[in-house]
Amino acid sequence: MHRKMRAAAVVGATVALFAAACGSGGNSPESASGGSGNTQAKDITVWLMNGSAPDAVIKRVNAQFNQAHPNTQVKIQIQQWDGIQEKTTTALAGNNPPDVLEIGSTLVSKFADSGGLEDLSGKKADLGGGTWLQGLTDAGTLDGKLYGIPYYAGDRAVLYRKDMFTKAGISTLPTDRAAFVSTMAKLQAKYGSDKQFSALYFPGQYWYAALPFIWDEGGEVAVQDNGQWKGALDSPQSQAGLSALKDMVTKYSKAPVNGNENDNDPAVPLGEGKAGMIIDAGWKVGTIEKAHPNLKGQIGVFPVPSKNAGQTAPVFLGGSNLAISAGSDAPELAYEWIKILAGTKAQTDLATTGGVIPNSTSLLTLHAKDPVLSVFDLAAKNSRSTPSTPKWANVESGTVLQDMLVSIFSGKKSVADATTDATEAVTKTLNS
Numbered sequence: 356m357h358r359k360m361r362a363a364a365v366v367g368a369t370v371a372l373f374a375a376a377c378g379s380g381g382n383s384p385e386s387a388s389g390g391s392g393n394t395q396a397k398d399i400t401v402w403l404m405n406g407s408a409p410d411a412v413i414k415r416v417n418a419q420f421n422q423a424h425p426n427t428q429v430k431i432q433i434q435q436w437d438g439i440q441e442k443t444t445t446a447l448a449g450n451n452p453p454d455v456l457e458i459g460s461t462l463v464s465k466f467a468d469s470g471g472l473e474d475l476s477g478k479k480a481d482l483g484g485g486t487w488l489q490g491l492t493d494a495g496t497l498d499g500k501l502y503g504i505p506y507y508a509g510d511r512a513v514l515y516r517k518d519m520f521t522k523a524g525i526s527t528l529p530t531d532r533a534a535f536v537s538t539m540a541k542l543q544a545k546y547g548s549d550k551q552f553s554a555l556y557f558p559g560q561y562w563y564a565a566l567p568f569i570w571d572e573g574g575e576v577a578v579q580d581n582g583q584w585k586g587a588l589d590s591p592q593s594q595a596g597l598s599a600l601k602d603m604v605t606k607y608s609k610a611p612v613n614g615n616e617n618d619n620d621p622a623v624p625l626g627e628g629k630a631g632m633i634i635d636a637g638w639k640v641g642t643i644e645k646a647h648p649n650l651k652g653q654i655g656v657f658p659v660p661s662k663n664a665g666q667t668a669p670v671f672l673g674g675s676n677l678a679i680s681a682g683s684d685a686p687e688l689a690y691e692w693i694k695i696l697a698g699t700k701a702q703t704d705l706a707t708t709g710g711v712i713p714n715s716t717s718l719l720t721l722h723a724k725d726p727v728l729s730v731f732d733l734a735a736k737n738s739r740s741t742p743s744t745p746k747w748a749n750v751e752s753g754t755v756l757q758d759m760l761v762s763i764f765s766g767k768k769s770v771a772d773a774t775t776d777a778t779e780a781v782t783k784t785l786n787s
Contacts, residue, residue, distance in 0.1 A: 397427065397684060397685040398429075398685075399427065399685050400430045400432060400454050401429060401454065401455040402443075402446075402456045403431060403433055404433070404434050404435075404457050404675065408507075408711075409705075412704050412708055416696050419695050419701075420691065420692050424688060424691065427688055432453065436459075439459075443462075444466075444471075446680075447466060447471030447472075447681070452680040452682045453680060454679060454683040454685055454686070455677060455679060455683075456679075458676050460491060460495070460675060460676055461740075461747060461748065462748060463502055464494075464744055467497045472679065472680065473681050474502060475679065476500045476501045478690065481694070482504060483699070484504075486716050487505045487714055487716075488672060488714060488715070488735055489740075490508065490671075490735075490740040491505035491714060491740070493743055494674075494676060494740045494741075495678075497744075502676075503677065503678050504678070504693055504697050504714075505674070506677045506696070506697065506714060507675060507711040507712060507714060508672050508673065508711070508713075509672075509674050509711070510670045510671065510673065510731055510734050510738055511564060511634050511734070512634070512637070512658050512659060513535075513632055513633070513634055513657050513658070514632065515631060515632045515633075515655050515657070516625060516655075517653045517655045518650075519542065519631045520538075520631070520655075522545060523541045523542050523544070523546070524545075525538055528655075529657070530664060530665055531660050531661060532599065532660050532668075536603060539603065539632070540554070542554035542607075546631065551609055551629050553608045553609045553624060553630045554607040555603055555608055555633070556610045556629070557608040558610045558614035558616050558618075559614055559615075559765070560613065560754075560761060561615065561616045563673075564616070564634040564635075565597070565756070566739070567659045567669055568596035568600040569596040570596070572592040572662070573592040574588070574592035575587040576593075576742060576756070577742045577785055584742065584744060584746075584785035584786055585782055586779065586781030586782040587778065588759065588778045589771070589774040589777075589778040594770050597773075597774065598770050599662075604764050610624075612761060612765045613765070621635050621639075622639040625643060626646050626647045627647075637710075637727055637730075637731045640656070656727050656731070658734045659734070667737050669738060669739045670739070671739060671741070672740055674712070677693045699717075699718070703721060706718060707721060710728060719735065719736065742785065744785055746784060747785070749784050750780075750781055755777055755781055756777065758777070759774065
C-alpha cells in the first residue's frame with residue numbers, strides 16, 4: 356500500500372535526502388554524553404524512505420536535535436520501497452538494527468507483533484497524540500499499545516477536468532452520492548460517443564478507492580469478535596456500498612475490469628481527455644499538468660461524496676509511522692529525534708515545504724489557501740485504516756479484495772456470492 360500512498364503525500368516534491376552527513380554535529384560521538392543520561396554519546400541510525408520528506412526539513416530537524424545533543428551523530432539512511440518489508444524484517448532480527456525506522460502504515464502491526472518495535476504507549480501524551488489523525492493512530496496501534504508514531508499521511512479524492520465539466524453543463528460540484536452519479540451521467544452523455552470515454556475511470560482491482568463506498572454505508576472489511584477477527588464484507592451494509600459502486604463502474608467506467616491503478620494509471624486517461632473523473636492522490640494533479648501543460652489549472656478536486664448530503668465518505672488514510680527498534684542501544688536519543696520530527700514545528704515545515712498531510716488535525720488548516728491540498732486535508736478528517744493486525748499484509752498479498760471486486764464488476768459473481776467468498780477468505784487469513 357504505502358509505496359502508492361507516499362507519493363500522494365509529497366505532491367510533486369523532488370527529494371534527495373543526504374545520508375550520514377545530514378545530521379552530523381561535527382563532534383566526535385565518543386567525546387561526551389549525548390545528553391540522554393548515557394555515560395557515552397551514541398550515534399543513532401535513522402531509516403527514512405525515499406521521497407518521504409524534503410532534505411531541507413530533515414536538515415532542520417537534525418540541527419534542532421544537535422543543539423540538545425551536540426556529540427551525537429544522526430546517520431540518515433534512505434531506503435527504497437521495493438523489498439523494504441524483507442529488509443526491515445532482517446534488520447530488526449539482527450544485532451544492530453536501526454534506531455529509528457519509517458514504516459508504511461499498514462506494516463507497523465506486523466513488525467510490532469514480531470517483537471521488533473519498542474512500545475511507545477507511555478509517550479503518546481508527551482507527543483500530543485490526542486490530535487493525531489485517527490487513521491495513522493490506528494495503524495500504529497496493536498492490541499491497544501502504540502508502536503508507530505504518526506509521521507505523515509496521504510489519501511484520495513476525486514480529480515476532475517474543469518473544462519469538461521463546463522462543456523457538459525456541470526456548474527456545481529456534487530456533494531452527495533446521487534449528485535455524483537448524476538454528474539457521471541452528464542459527462543457520459545456529452546462525451547460518450549467516444550467508446551473509450553469513462554465518466555469515472557475505475558480499474559477493477561482498485562480496492563483503496565472501493566473502501567469509501569463500503570465504509571460510507573456503515574460496512575467493514577473485518578471486525579473483532581471475542582478476540583478473533585471476522586470478515587464483514589458480506590454484511591448488508593458492505594454489500595450496499597459495493598452494489599452502488601458496481602452500478603457506477605458498470606455504467607460509467609471503461610477501465611479494464613481486471614486492471615489495477617498502477618498498470619492502468621487513472622491519471623493517463625484523465626489527462627488525455629478519455630475520462631472526466633478519477634479517484635486518486637493529490638500528487639497526480641502535478642503529474643497530469645506536467646504531461647499536459649495546456650491543462651494547467653484545469654484539474655480540480657473534491658472529496659468523495661457520501662450518500663448523505665453535505666458529508667464526505669470515509670477514505671483510506673495511508674502514509675507512514677515512525678518507530679523505535681526494540682533492539683536500539685540508544686532508545687532515549689531515538690525518541691528525542693522522533694519527538695522533533697513528529698512535533699508541531701517540523702510537521703508545519705513538512706506540510707508547507709513538502710506538501711504532505713501533517714499528522715495532526717490541529718494542522719489541517721495549513722493548506723487552507725491551496726485549492727488542491729486543502730481538499731485532501733479535508734478528506735483526511737474523515738479517514739480510516741485497514742484492520743490493525745499483523746495478518747493484514749497477507750490479505751493484501753493474497754489479493755482477496757482485488758479478486759472480489761473483479762468478480763463483481765465482471766459479472767462472474769453476484770455481490771452476495773462474491774462478498775460471501777471474500778468474507779470467508781478474510782476470516783481465514785486473519786486468524787490463521
